[in-house]
Amino acid sequence: MDLSTLPPIGYAARADAIRLRMASRPIEGLLVTDMTNLRWLTGFTGSSAVAVLLADRMVLVTDGRYASRAEAELGVVGVDADIRIGFTQPEQHQLVVDALAGIARVGAESGSMTHQKWESYAAELPIEPAEGLIEDARRVKDAGEVARIAAACRCADAALSDVVPMLAERPREADVRTELEYLMRRHGADGPSYDTIVASGPEFAARPHHQVGERTIEDGDTVVIDVGALIDGYHSDMTRSFVVGAPSAEQQRVYDVLLEVQLAGLAAVRAGVAARDVDATCRSMISQAGYGDWFLHSTGHGVGLLIHEDPFESPTSKSELRSGDVVTVEPGLYRVGFGGFRIEDLVEVTEAGCRILTEFPKDSPCLPSPPTT
Amino acid sequence: MDLSTLPPIGYAARADAIRLRMASRPIEGLLVTDMTNLRWLTGFTGSSAVAVLLADRMVLVTDGRYASRAEAELGVVGVDADIRIGFTQPEQHQLVVDALAGIARVGAESGSMTHQKWESYAAELPIEPAEGLIEDARRVKDAGEVARIAAACRCADAALSDVVPMLAERPREADVRTELEYLMRRHGADGPSYDTIVASGPEFAARPHHQVGERTIEDGDTVVIDVGALIDGYHSDMTRSFVVGAPSAEQQRVYDVLLEVQLAGLAAVRAGVAARDVDATCRSMISQAGYGDWFLHSTGHGVGLLIHEDPFESPTSKSELRSGDVVTVEPGLYRVGFGGFRIEDLVEVTEAGCRILTEFPKDSPCLPSPPTT
Numbered sequence: 197m198d199l200s201t202l203p204p205i206g207y208a209a210r211a212d213a214i215r216l217r218m219a220s221r222p223i224e225g226l227l228v229t230d231m232t233n234l235r236w237l238t239g240f241t242g243s244s245a246v247a248v249l250l251a252d253r254m255v256l257v258t259d260g261r262y263a264s265r266a267e268a269e270l271g272v273v274g275v276d277a278d279i280r281i282g283f284t285q286p287e288q289h290q291l292v293v294d295a296l297a298g299i300a301r302v303g304a305e306s307g308s309m310t311h312q313k314w315e316s317y318a319a320e321l322p323i324e325p326a327e328g329l330i331e332d333a334r335r336v337k338d339a340g341e342v343a344r345i346a347a348a349c350r351c352a353d354a355a356l357s358d359v360v361p362m363l364a365e366r367p368r369e370a371d372v373r374t375e376l377e378y379l380m381r382r383h384g385a386d387g388p389s390y391d392t393i394v395a396s397g398p399e400f401a402a403r404p405h406h407q408v409g410e411r412t413i414e415d416g417d418t419v420v421i422d423v424g425a426l427i428d429g430y431h432s433d434m435t436r437s438f439v440v441g442a443p444s445a446e447q448q449r450v451y452d453v454l455l456e457v458q459l460a461g462l463a464a465v466r467a468g469v470a471a472r473d474v475d476a477t478c479r480s481m482i483s484q485a486g487y488g489d490w491f492l493h494s495t496g497h498g499v500g501l502l503i504h505e506d507p508f509e510s511p512t513s514k515s516e517l518r519s520g521d522v523v524t525v526e527p528g529l530y531r532v533g534f535g536g537f538r539i540e541d542l543v544e545v546t547e548a549g550c551r552i553l554t555e556f557p558k559d560s561p562c563l564p565s566p567p568t569t
Numbered sequence: 570m571d572l573s574t575l576p577p578i579g580y581a582a583r584a585d586a587i588r589l590r591m592a593s594r595p596i597e598g599l600l601v602t603d604m605t606n607l608r609w610l611t612g613f614t615g616s617s618a619v620a621v622l623l624a625d626r627m628v629l630v631t632d633g634r635y636a637s638r639a640e641a642e643l644g645v646v647g648v649d650a651d652i653r654i655g656f657t658q659p660e661q662h663q664l665v666v667d668a669l670a671g672i673a674r675v676g677a678e679s680g681s682m683t684h685q686k687w688e689s690y691a692a693e694l695p696i697e698p699a700e701g702l703i704e705d706a707r708r709v710k711d712a713g714e715v716a717r718i719a720a721a722c723r724c725a726d727a728a729l730s731d732v733v734p735m736l737a738e739r740p741r742e743a744d745v746r747t748e749l750e751y752l753m754r755r756h757g758a759d760g761p762s763y764d765t766i767v768a769s770g771p772e773f774a775a776r777p778h779h780q781v782g783e784r785t786i787e788d789g790d791t792v793v794i795d796v797g798a799l800i801d802g803y804h805s806d807m808t809r810s811f812v813v814g815a816p817s818a819e820q821q822r823v824y825d826v827l828l829e830v831q832l833a834g835l836a837a838v839r840a841g842v843a844a845r846d847v848d849a850t851c852r853s854m855i856s857q858a859g860y861g862d863w864f865l866h867s868t869g870h871g872v873g874l875l876i877h878e879d880p881f882e883s884p885t886s887k888s889e890l891r892s893g894d895v896v897t898v899e900p901g902l903y904r905v906g907f908g909g910f911r912i913e914d915l916v917e918v919t920e921a922g923c924r925i926l927t928e929f930p931k932d933s934p935c936l937p938s939p940p941t942t
Contacts, residue, residue: 241780261777261778306683306684306685306688307683307684307685308683309683309684310679310680310681310682310683310684311679311680311682311683311684311686311687311698312679312680312698312700313684314684314687315679325684325685327685370754374751374754374755377750377751378747378750378751381743381747382747387764391760404634405634407614
């Protein structure tokens with residue numbers, strides 16, 4: 197899609213925001229090797245690079261393939277960095293070491309860097325673990341980021357609208373997945389945000405992480421469709437659930453319980469709220485309705501350059517929601533023999549509550565009526 | 570696609586093959602954390618698990634989501650392992666530590682394990698780096714693996730046949746990509762093997778790793794299409810190059826040079842040959858033809874559960890080709906202003922030479938004539 201119609205992402209202020217966090221540890225240099233963090237910090241989208249962030253400058257080391265792309269991408273987003281090209285891995289390593297010469301305390305991402313790489317840097321640099329420094333800044337999205345996520349939601353909404361009538365024609369799960377991923381691109385997405393889930397029937401719809409297969413969707417099935425799109429590196433995430441044909445009394449009852457729970461979960465989202473309290477809201481309502489052992493996962497997670505990132509709305513979460521977090525609210529009810537339902541929206545957390553980014557209707561598990569011919 | 574029509578993969582013998590390699594280091598236990606290695610060893614396809622390989626047994630530790638899937642997948646392929654479920658990360662860690670209790674020398678994959686994980690294991694276990702132990706065994710494919718790769722090649726061949734006539738209709742690069750990935754699935758693929766490349770025109774076709782974009786393909790363009798499919802975890806890889814309209818004399822000449830080079834590269838492949846010699850064959854012919862600075866990458870790489878794996882046919886490679894290696898042969902010629910061509914086949918290395926797995930025609934850069942109406 198045409199990104200020039202969306203607000204820009206505020207890359208230019210990010211290096212200084214991270215420098216403030218570095219000063220408070222304190223570390224004098226940060227070795228950025230996690231490619232998601234590196235993209236967030238610099239705008240560089242290639243597959244291989246290292247960034248060195250210092251108090252007064254930034255250095256980006258990459259390989260020969262990416263010389264012009266690095267310059268172009270950093271230039272477009274207004275990020276100021278010295279770009280150094282190493283044509284071999286030893287050359288790149290040396291460029292990183294040179295950039296950090298004389299720096300006394302260097303933070304590095306021990307949770308994503310391999311041990312082998314860590315050892316090779318540690319032999320020459322005073323590195324120490326500095327986890328989560330960028331992740332914690334990255335979770336709060338600016339207007340440009342939210343606009344991309346919202347645009348990705350539109351692609352998934354549109355593809356699902358196109359595909360839902362197909363469910364009545366007894367397709368295979370894999371066919372529904374294939375059409376959805378194709379149509380998201382036709383609607384402007386760069387691709388799917390993750391492996392689309394189409395889980396159908398008494399056994400597979402009861403699996404929250406079902407792998408799409410050859411099963412033919414049948415009358416009376418519950419069908420869980422979990423689908424998202426990718427725009428400019430940003431993900432969307434949505435789940436809608438259906439019954440093929442007229443819902444049974446039990447199917448309707450379970451859906452109604454779940455919808456009420458999901459709406460309550462959305463209502464619980466607000467800046468300042470503990471993420472685990474959103475989970476607790478959904479979990480306690482489900483238990484009170486008598487479906488406690490039908491809920492097999494936690495209530496949600498952050499979404500951005502990764503499909504799963506901080507904050508996580510789970511019973512053990514220690515995060516507090518912040519204005520600008522983009523999180524899912526996705527309770528589900530699953531039971532082998534029954535099948536399952538999950539209703540998932542993606543929302544931007546605000547001071548007053550949240551803004552729902554996913555727009556596909558969810559008020560009923562019924563498929564839309566086929567067009568009369 | 571229906572995998573039961575393909576020969577099975579020989580999982581059952583793998584643990585013992587790795588035990589022989591362990592004994593020669595020597596190490597008494599191997600901690601397998603790389604998910605590609607773990608899949609190769611056990612048949613488990615989930616996203617999170619650790620395998621512990623010992624002289625007399627194997628233990629697979631995974632989380633609650635995967636309890637039934639792990640049992641089913643290992644059972645289907647005949648791999649014998651104790652499956653242990655940890656519901657939290659600390660529980661899983663403890664299960665791994667318990668499985669290795671009393672083992673004096675434990676190899677671990679320092680090139681893929683994060684430093685943070687390494688430190689947590691090293692606090693309790695006598696781990697030491699043991700790189701490439703499984704990778705080296707994994708590169709040689711058995712009949713079941715080659716059959717899956719060949720089936721993936723058929724999906725890409727068929728999708729490209731469907732899509733090539735579209736090039737004459739001036740589509741955008743992204744549209745060609747979208748149709749190819751859709752059609753590979755319609756032809757039975759689980760998905761694309763990697764981000765399909767459609768690189769067109771004087772500037773973009775000159776970039777070996779072009780990102781597909783909005784550019785409209787025009788008359789006179791060179792177009793490079795690099796496309797592969799995925800079947801049961803196994804990748805295919807193929808590139809074909811075209812000219813839109815009648816090739817100019819220069820386009821035809823460059824294509825003819827490249828085709829001759831690529832055929833010579835294929836002829837150089839044989840078990841026992843140094844991988845760098847295949848590269849040298851192509852590189853020296855290109856230089857002799859006067860295009861030395863048009864060749865911007867190395868000649869090929871292994872393909873299997875990863876799209877890029879050992880052996881690499883590059884000037885610095887130390888590998889010798891083995892019977893059962895599956896490798897690409899993919900010289901290319903690129904020049905900004907001209908555009909580019911790459912011709913890539915995927916082959917199985919044999920004692921006598923190689924068997925070409927990719928079948929789409931490559932004898933000419935001309936598009937097929939449009940059907941007369």
